[in-house]
Structure formats: structure tokens, C-alpha cells
Amino acid sequence: MNLIEGHLAIDPPSGVPVWDIDPYDPAILSDPREYYAELRSKGPFAYIPRYSILACGRYGETKEVFSDWSRFVSSRGVGILDLKFAAPFQARSIIIDVDPPYHAKTRTVLARAMSPRAVAELKEKFREDAERLVDSLIGRGTFDAVQDLAEVFPTNVFPRAAGLKETDRRRLIDYGAMVFNAIGPENDLRRKAMKRVEEILPWVMERTKRDMIEPETFGATIYAAADEGEITEQEAGMLVRALLGAGIDTTVTGIGNALWCLGQNPDAFELLKEDPNLARPAFEETLRYTSPVSAFYRTANCDTEVSGTRIVEGSKILCVLGSANLDESHWPNADRFDIRRRPFGHLALGTGIHGCVGQNVARAEVDAVLTAIARKVNRIEFAGEAVWRPNNAMHALDRMPMTFVPN
Numbered sequence: 001m002n003l004i005e006g007h008l009a010i011d012p013p014s015g016v017p018v019w020d021i022d023p024y025d026p027a028i029l030s031d032p033r034e035y036y037a038e039l040r041s042k043g044p045f046a047y048i049p050r051y052s053i054l055a056c057g058r059y060g061e062t063k064e065v066f067s068d069w070s071r072f073v074s075s076r077g078v079g080i081l082d083l084k085f086a087a088p089f090q091a092r093s094i095i096i097d098v099d100p101p102y103h104a105k106t107r108t109v110l111a112r113a114m115s116p117r118a119v120a121e122l123k124e125k126f127r128e129d130a131e132r133l134v135d136s137l138i139g140r141g142t143f144d145a146v147q148d149l150a151e152v153f154p155t156n157v158f159p160r161a162a163g164l165k166e167t168d169r170r171r172l173i174d175y176g177a178m179v180f181n182a183i184g185p186e187n188d189l190r191r192k193a194m195k196r197v198e199e200i201l202p203w204v205m206e207r208t209k210r211d212m213i214e215p216e217t218f219g220a221t222i223y224a225a226a227d228e229g230e231i232t233e234q235e236a237g238m239l240v241r242a243l244l245g246a247g248i249d250t251t252v253t254g255i256g257n258a259l260w261c262l263g264q265n266p267d268a269f270e271l272l273k274e275d276p277n278l279a280r281p282a283f284e285e286t287l288r289y290t291s292p293v294s295a296f297y298r299t300a301n302c303d304t305e306v307s308g309t310r311i312v313e314g315s316k317i318l319c320v321l322g323s324a325n326l327d328e329s330h331w332p333n334a335d336r337f338d339i340r341r342r343p344f345g346h347l348a349l350g351t352g353i354h355g356c357v358g359q360n361v362a363r364a365e366v367d368a369v370l371t372a373i374a375r376k377v378n379r380i381e382f383a384g385e386a387v388w389r390p391n392n393a394m395h396a397l398d399r400m401p402m403t404f405v406p407n
Helices: 026-030 033-041 059-067 102-113 116-120 123-140 146-150 152-162 169-181 188-194 197-207 218-227 233-247 249-264 266-274 276-290 359-376
Strands: 046-048 053-056 142-144 295-300 304-306 309-311 316-320 377-382 387-389 396-399 401-406
Touching: 026 387, 053 059, 059 295, 059 304, 059 316, 102 218, 102 233, 116 359, 123 142, 123 146, 123 152, 123 359, 123 401, 142 146, 146 152, 146 249, 146 396, 152 169, 152 218, 152 233, 152 249, 152 359, 169 188, 169 197, 169 233, 169 249, 197 233, 218 233, 233 249, 249 266, 249 276, 249 359, 249 377, 249 396, 266 276, 266 359, 266 377, 276 359, 359 377, 359 401
Parallel strands: 053 316
Antiparallel strands: 046 053, 142 401, 295 316, 304 309, 377 401, 387 396
16 A cells, blocks of 8 residues: 555546646645636646645536535545544544534534524624724724734634633634644645644643533533533534634634735725625625635545546545636636625535534624724725735735725
8 A cells, every 4th residue: 555645645547637736835825826727727637646636626526526425525534634544633623524424413513503593692792893893903004904803803702602711812823724734745834833733732622621611602502512412521622622723714814815805806895885785795705716715635435436537446636625616617707806796606615514514603703894894994905015824725814914094
């Protein structure tokens, strides 16, 4: 058995182009659009010999592979590691790295914790926090839209909603970066992120224990499921940690990317000001247009075929969500940011049984921020260059100097 990057080395399938590229090159991760376009031009799949993986970037094939859990499993890892042969840096996620029937048990508990009713009860507090933050930024003049807004809001409201008695913004953000960088290969980005494992992971594990969780919160609902025997106490702690690993960095990125899109497209911001109810469609279009989670893996759990391509069991398939969300054969004028588009079916939050279980919370957070900006800000101005932060699975900004010109 020949392994590469912790998964089976496979030969290129017949008829699939061999593409000598490194999708984890920091230059590509920072500005991936040419890479996306070339990947789609290769056909349904491309074989990348550097990692012995298949990659798909067209909408149809990407959606098929990403959503068909019976053939393309998550239980062997949504990163480049095949968990059949290699261990992750922390215990596998019992919501992301699992398939039915086990997945149904843990997802049911998380879905109950973050039910529409539970989220609705948070919306007024989200609105108040967003308006207070936007007011303070207007008063400051120039600020960093990543550090001072996109990172601040989710790390204030989400840990509180999850029930954490103690929080630390930097550790939470770095934990998310660690989780998503671990999806990629053993490169500099992953090694740099992993340097803080021994500091951050014990901190996260301690803060997500039952006695560190406030009552009447997402975390409390999860531990209540343990009391009812639906899950174990250990599983409850793992699910609360899963909230922090996947529920903060993604929203930070979504807010930052939305501000970048609106700053780059003043006509879109004018539409949002005229109708703040477009905040939700603006966020959906941001997700499609920038794909904060740029790529996840699936593993072929059997010999199968997609669009005429024979795929052998054990093949790691890089589902390039950012490319699929810009596939012009599916999205008319895909390269245009249009907040009136209503891009139903984008893949930025997953699809099928692995659709993001916390997406209603993320939507409520971003809606609060964008609505506050639409009502209070006359003009969004860049005060310097927006710089993207390379990450093995996230397309996120590192810094973005900005000014909110008030009404």
C-alpha cells in the first residue's frame, strides 16, 4: 500500500488530464480565480500528481461528489488525510467527519441546539451589538475591517450564544485557522498553525466542559441531550468544540468578505442602503462570489463513476467549492457580484446532509451587521489595500483598512 499525505496514492483515471499545479500555493490561495477557471476548463476532473488527488471544480460534478455520502464519504476525513490510515491532530469531528447513521444522531442534537426558535431569540441582541459596534467604528474614522469588525462581532456574540463562561478572541480565531489549515497537506501553513496546538487545544477543551457552560445556551442544550441519553458526556463536549471550530472563523470570513464585496461594488451598496432587507441576499451572494470555505475533500468509498470518469475506491477528491460557485454554465454572469441574484443552491455552506448545521446563526449574525451598516453608513471607502490571508481551506482577508462615511 502506497500512501501520500496520509491517503492512498492513485493513478490518474483514463481520460483525465494530469495537471502539474499546487492548489496550496499561497499565491493561488490568496487569489484563486485563474486557478478556478483553469480547473473548470480541464473538464469534470483533473488529476494533481503532487498530491495524488482528483479535483473537481464544475458545479455539477462538485455537487454530486460533495453531496452523495453513500459513495463519497466524509467519515474518512474532509481533509487530505484518509482517516482510515492516519490520525488527525485532534479527535475526529463527530459532526463533520462522520456519515449516517451516526451522523444523524449528532446532527439532530446540534440542530435542536441551534433551532430557528433559539436563533430568533438572539436576533435582537445581535442587532443591538451590531449597531453599537458600527457606531463606534464610524466614530473612529479609519479602522481595520478584519481586526476591528469581522473578528470582533462573531467572537463577541457566538461564544456567548454557545454558552462559554470564559472566552479569548485570539485563541478562538487561531483555533479556527488551525482546524481549516489542517484540511490541507503538511505545508508551511499547516505547520505554522499546528505550532500552537499544545497551547490552544487544552484551552478549548477546558472551556467546553459542562461546568464551563452557561445555562439556556447552545452548549447547555447539547449537554441536556447527554442527560437524556441521546449522546454521551464526551460526545457533548466534542459537539460544543465543533461549534467553536467551525462556527467562528467561517462567520469572521463571511463578514470580512461581504464588506470587501460591498466596498468593491458601490452600486450594490447603494441598493442595500435603499432596501436593508437585501442584507440576507447580499450575504448569500458574498458566499457564492467569494466562497469563504474554498474546498473540502471527500473519499471514494467504492469503485464508481461520475460524468464518465472511473473513480477507484480510496481516491481523495478535492471538491473546489469556490470554483463551482463561479461556474458560468450554472450561474449567469458568474463573475458579477449581484445582490439581487438570490443564488439558491450555492455550495458555500455545504449541501445535503452535510449542509452547515449552524448556517441560521451565521445568517443572523451577518444580517445584523450588514443591516446596521446599511442604515448608518452613507459610503464605504477603502483606506488602503485589502490583503488576503492564505489558508488551506478558507478564502479569508488578513487586513482591510476602511472608513465608514456616516449618513
